[in-house]
Amino acid sequence: xxxxxxxxxxxxxxxxxxxxxxxxxxxxxxxxxxxxxxxxxxxxxxxxxxxxxxxxxxxxxxxxxxxxxxxxxxxxxxxxxxxxxxxxxxxxxxxxxxxxxxxxxxxxxxxxxxxxxxxxxxxxxxxxxxxxxxxxxxxxxxxxxxxxxxxxxxxxxxxxxxxxxxxxxxxxxxxxxxxxxxxxxxxxxxxxxxxxxxxxxxxxxxxxxxxxxxxxxxxxxxxxxxxxxxxxxxxxxxxxxxxxxxxxxxxxxxxxxxxxxxxxxxxxxxxxxxxxxxxxxxxxxxxxxxxxxxxxxxxxxxxxxxxxxxxxxxxxxxxxxxxxxxxxxxxxxxxxxxxxxxxxxxxxxxxxxxxxxxxxxxxxxx
Ligand code: NAD
Numbered sequence: 001x002x003x004x005x006x007x008x009x010x011x012x013x014x015x016x017x018x019x020x021x022x023x024x025x026x027x028x029x030x031x032x033x034x035x036x037x038x039x040x041x042x043x044x045x046x047x048x049x050x051x052x053x054x055x056x057x058x059x060x061x062x063x064x065x066x067x068x069x070x071x072x073x074x075x076x077x078x079x080x081x082x083x084x085x086x087x088x089x090x091x092x093x094x095x096x097x098x099x100x101x102x103x104x105x106x107x108x109x110x111x112x113x114x115x116x117x118x119x120x121x122x123x124x125x126x127x128x129x130x131x132x133x134x135x136x137x138x139x140x141x142x143x144x145x146x147x148x149x150x151x152x153x154x155x156x157x158x159x160x161x162x163x164x165x166x167x168x169x170x171x172x173x174x175x176x177x178x179x180x181x182x183x184x185x186x187x188x189x190x191x192x193x194x195x196x197x198x199x200x201x202x203x204x205x206x207x208x209x210x211x212x213x214x215x216x217x218x219x220x221x222x223x224x225x226x227x228x229x230x231x232x233x234x235x236x237x238x239x240x241x242x243x244x245x246x247x248x249x250x251x252x253x254x255x256x257x258x259x260x261x262x263x264x265x266x267x268x269x270x271x272x273x274x275x276x277x278x279x280x281x282x283x284x285x286x287x288x289x290x291x292x293x294x295x296x297x298x299x300x301x302x303x304x305x306x307x308x309x310x311x312x313x314x315x316x317x318x319x320x321x322x323x324x325x326x327x328x329x330x331x332x333x334x335x336x337x338x339x340x341x342x343x344x345x346x347x348x349x350x351x352x353x354x355x356x357x358x359x360x361x362x363x364x365x366x
Pocket of ligand 1: 249302
């Protein structure tokens, strides 16, 4: 089943929503004293504990928060499955203003809720969560990752994410151009934040012709000065003549408006949920002859880094070695998609679901 933004729980049936998306368990956490309201969604634990970050957001409604938790946790199941990790998918959302509500007691109370699940859910950083928050959660539970390297954690995952994205880009180039060399290829990187910035470093080493865009003038200047990348406008990026479009900023940039404008042979970037509608836009790209490297596979360096931490004795070299496997997995997916005549997104989801099903049977065997 494709991950579809449009799939939302209906007005009156929470269990209907859980059944449709295939969730195992959803936990509502409430604490009067600290004002904590959180939802922990455990999508699937066939491959291992449900690992996924905690996001804090001022949601417009509780329903919106629940939908986010359900959608994101399911995405984590597929991401870990396709990457070959022994992890299931989960996600937590905390409802409220992260700039005013996050006290020590608030975070530790959340940690107690995580602990009450006895390791079935393992948390990590996500939007509006910082390493310090993970430290506070860690005072109440050992089921937390994303701790600083000084505490045995994996630290900033972005360099590993960038490396995995780079591997996915090279594998896709191999399929599309017959060689994985990016030398001389015109690559447009949208967003030179934590991941985009490191990605540009790899591209610079390969002598790619790099184009960059960002909201931040400061980041653009800094990345352009070290890489020689050319700066283009935020909207202009969709129209330039390029070989590779690398979305590393926002989701949903592959949509009805942009796909028709893109003049590239392939898309490979780190942003989450790049396809506005997975089914429709996955096939629109296929019809246009643009090869799409599934985002949830090639940006999996972050979860790989956290997985390394989860296994214990965090070792960054091992995380990089695991991220390198993204190259082979990506090439397999592109080949399978071609053989089956389906979109690469659909092929990736099929592969993830097959692994969950196969390993599920192994686990049940004597
Ligand atoms: P970031 O916030 O450090 O960088 C994003 C950059 O995009 C910022 O510099 C921002 O100014 C820029 N930006 C925002 N809107 C833009 C627009 N309209 N046009 C151009 N630039 C714009 O985030 P990041 O950690 O580098 O993550 C980038 C993407 O990769 C996100 O979608 C994130 O969810 C995804 N991702 C990140 C990781 C990770 O390890 N950091 C892991 C998996 C996925």
